[in-house]
Amino acid sequence: MSEKTIIAPSVLSADFSRLGEEVETVCRAGADWIHLDVMDGHFVPNITFGPPVVKAIRNRTDKVFDCHLMIAPADPFLGAFADAGCDIITVHAEATTHLDRSLQAIRDLGCKAGVSLNPSTPESAIEYVLDRLDLILLMTVNPGFGGQAFISSVVEKVRRVKSMIGSRPIHIEIDGGVTPETAPLVAAAGADVLVAGSAVFKGGNAEAYAKNIAAIRAASDGAMKKAA
Ligand SMILES: O=C(CO)[C@@H](O)[C@H](O)COP(=O)(O)O
Numbered sequence: 001m002s003e004k005t006i007i008a009p010s011v012l013s014a015d016f017s018r019l020g021e022e023v024e025t026v027c028r029a030g031a032d033w034i035h036l037d038v039m040d041g042h043f044v045p046n047i048t049f050g051p052p053v054v055k056a057i058r059n060r061t062d063k064v065f066d067c068h069l070m071i072a073p074a075d076p077f078l079g080a081f082a083d084a085g086c087d088i089i090t091v092h093a094e095a096t097t098h099l100d101r102s103l104q105a106i107r108d109l110g111c112k113a114g115v116s117l118n119p120s121t122p123e124s125a126i127e128y129v130l131d132r133l134d135l136i137l138l139m140t141v142n143p144g145f146g147g148q149a150f151i152s153s154v155v156e157k158v159r160r161v162k163s164m165i166g167s168r169p170i171h172i173e174i175d176g177g178v179t180p181e182t183a184p185l186v187a188a189a190g191a192d193v194l195v196a197g198s199a200v201f202k203g204g205n206a207e208a209y210a211k212n213i214a215a216i217r218a219a220s221d222g223a224m225k226k227a228a
Contacts, residue, residue, distance in 0.1 A: 001170065001171050001172070002171070002193070004217075004221055004224070005183070005187060005192060005194055005216075005217055005220040005221050005224060006033060006171070006194070007031055007033075007194055007200075007216055007217055008032060008033035008034065008064075008066050008173070008194065008195045008196075009026045009031045009034065009035060009195075009197065009200040009201065009209075010036075010037055010146065010175070010195050010196065010197035010200075011026075011034060011035065011036060011037070011197075012037045012048065012146045012197045013197035013198045013200065014026070014201055019053070019057055020056065020057050020060045021060075022201075023057050023060045023061055026200065026213075027060075027061045027063050028210075029206055029210040029213055030210055030214065030217070031200075032064070033063055033064040033065070033066045033193070034061065034064070034065055034066065035068060035175070035195045036049075036067045036068065037068050037197075038050065038068065038069050038071060038081070039071070039143075040070065040071035040072065042071070042072060043070050043071055043072040043092065044070040044144035045144050046144045046145055050077075050080070051077070051080040051081055051084040052084070054067065054084040054085060055083075055084040055085060058084065058085035064088060065085055065087050065088070066086075066087065066090070066173075066193075066195075067081055067086035067087075067088060067089050067090065068090045068114075068137060068175065069081070069089065069090060069092070069095075070092060070095070070116075070143050070144070071095065072092070072095035073095070073097075074091040074095060074096055075096070075098075075101070075102055075105060078102070078105050078106055078109060079109060082106075082110065086111060087112060088111060088113075088114055089111045089112070089114065090113075090114030091103075091106070091114070091115060091116070092115070092116045092117075092118070092143075093116065093117055093125045094117075094118055094121055099115065099125075100128070103115065103129055103132040103133065104132060107132070112134035112135060113132060113133055113135070114133065114134060114135035114137055114171075114173070115129065115133060115135075115136060115137070116136075116138075116139060116143075117136070117137070117138055117157075118139050118143065119140065119141070119142060119154050123157055123160050123161050123164060127164065130165060130168055133170050135170060135171040135172075135193070136161055136165070136170055136171070136172050137173040137174075137175055137195075138154055138157055138158055138161065138172065138173070138174055138175070138191070139154070139176055140154045140174055140176040140177050140178070140182070140186070141175075141176030141177050143175075143176075149177050150176060150178070150179070151177070152182075152185070154174075155186060155189050156189075158189035158190050161190070162189065162190030171192055171193045172191045172193065173191065173192075173193035174186045174193070174194055178194045178195060178196040178216065179199045179216070180215040180216050180218070181219075183196075183223070184219050184220055184223035185223075186220075187219075187220035187221070187223040187224045187227070188223040188224070188226065188227040189227075190227075191220075192224070196212075196216055199212055200212045200216070
């Protein structure tokens with residue numbers, strides 16, 4: 001959908017003891033959005049943070065807060081994440097009984113609505129909610145942890161989703177194992193938003209973050225242009 005790749009660093013790989021500062025640094029280093037991985041220890045085998053932490057870092061940047069809810073159920077918490085300052089709220093199709101209702105609720109809260117699919121979930125799960133969507137997040141790892149290997153079978157799913165959405169203005173976002181090596185594969189297949197945690201935050205300082213973001217961007221923008 002976007003002509004240039006949107007890079008959304010996942011703060012899961014940031015230094016949590018200095019989270020506000022890390023958000024400011026990675027934004028200055030070229031991040032387009034900030035990706036917030038919320039995990040509940042139930043839908044996924046890890047626990048991260050909730051609305052109070054999102055609220056605490058909201059004043060560090062005006063960039064889009066892209067909130068990925070890996071929680072079940074999600075519906076009771078949508079209002080709290082919207083109030084905390086999330087711009088996009090993404091729920092998992094696998095974690096939501098009434099997906100259509102959850103997506104409507106997100107838009108009713110004034111946020112953009114996203115849905116995420118695990119690597120093994122077919123794209124048919126979202127066929128009948130396309131008109132309620134602003135973003136489709138295709139997981140290229142099984143959710144729960146940063147630093148896992150990219151699952152390349154999802155690249156074909158990116159192509160199928162791209163063709164399924166047609167001319168609808170829906171972002172296709174990829175999350176998991178994104179590096180300068182894997183970014184071109186998904187960008188060429190139709191993804192326009194790339195989440196990257198370890199590949200952005202490696203090095204641990206502003207200079208490294210800028211170099212890491214630039215490397216992913218150069219690799220994916222090149223592939224996007226070739227595919228256009
Ligand atoms: O949602 C998740 C993991 O569940 C991701 O956002 C990871 O945080 C991405 O980390 P890397 O694979 O880029 O290190």
